[in-house]
Amino acid sequence: MSARVLDGADVARQLRRSVAADVARLGAAPGLATVLVGDDPASQIYVKNKRKQCVEVGMRDLHRHLSAEASQEEVESLIEDLNADHQVDGILVQLPLPKHLDFRAIIDRISPAKDVDGLTAISAGRLAQGRPGLQPCTPAGVMTLLDHAEVPLSGARAVVVGRSDLVGRPMAQMLLARHATVTICHSRTRELAEVTREADVLIAAAGVPQLLGREHIRPGAAVIDVGIHRRETGLCGDVDFDAVKEIAGIITPVPGGVGPMTIASLLRNTLDAAAATR
Missing domain, CATH: 3.40.50.10860 (Leucine Dehydrogenase, chain A, domain 1)
Structure with a gap:
């Protein structure tokens, strides 16, 4: 049975509508x-x-x-x-x-009060310590998608493939804050497939085209593909979508998955930053 495909463009539209309504109320x-x-x-x-x-x-x-x-x-x-x-x-x-x-x-x-990309050292420190603050847009968008799909995170085994300051590290922190048990993989990880097959939730953010295939996926897992790469045949992600969709429970497409959520999360961060000073 094929995985349920998460429509990030639709979820992003809903988030933008919510932001627009809140902007109107802000004055x-x-x-x-x-x-x-x-x-x-x-x-x-x-x-x-x-x-x-x-x-x-x-x-x-x-x-x-x-x-x-x-x-x-x-x-x-x-x-x-x-x-x-x-x-x-x-x-x-x-x-x-x-x-x-x-x-x-x-x-x-x-x-830090205006850091709507959530990338300053202070913002990163607040996230690592579980303190309130503006959070990186792409991982925040991933969390919104997971919540929209009602993916249970508390107690889940989550694997993040990638350790960048922009996505991988903050993604792991956000999942930890929701009580997932988190493993971070990277270019030095041995037997990658053995690690990723343990994941209930798999976040692909390595920046390597179609790095993850069917052999990397636990049946029924939620697979979120953050990667985006341009090839002669078109755009693709870090996940081999056609192969993985036959075994995953939930999957995001490329394009149309995580990408639209990043800008929508930026707008939410900007609204939150403004509201804090009003």
Whole structure:
């Protein structure tokens, strides 16, 4: 029997509608400052989509664009200006940045109260200690999808494949906070399939196209694919969807799974940041 396919686009639409309703009740529209450094085509598309959806839910688009040659001092100065600007409730620096820039130093300049991407060291520390704070958008979107599908997490065995600061590590922390027993796998993990086959909930965030196949999946498991890769045959994720859907209980497609949830979660974070100061 084929797995139930989670429609992330539909869940994201529901979340955006909820955010738009809350924005209307807030009175003063929240302001989101997206920061783009350079002209990377993929980054331009991502920022364009974020700005478009920001406006659609009634928020103010306060975009800033710097040249690819911008210095570390210029970018950090812009961040400090945005921190001090009362019209700005959320700040998002689009990654990756040009290679000459120290992206960690730039991210950590963002005020934790405006860190709507949840990537500063302070935000990461709050998440690790189970304290309230803004959380990374993609893992937050995954949690929303799991809740929407009514996947039981308390006591479940969860495996996260990938240990990035953007997805893997915070994903594990969020699952731990919901009382799952969590294992993190990575490029040095031995006998990967033996580990992943133990998972009731499997999060694929390794950044390797179709890394996980049928042999990696426990029958009936919930499989969430965070990866997205462009190939000649089209887009694919970290999971071999066609093979895995025949054994998993729940699965997300690529595209149309986790991707739409990331921007929707960004909008929710921006609303939460604004509401905290109103």
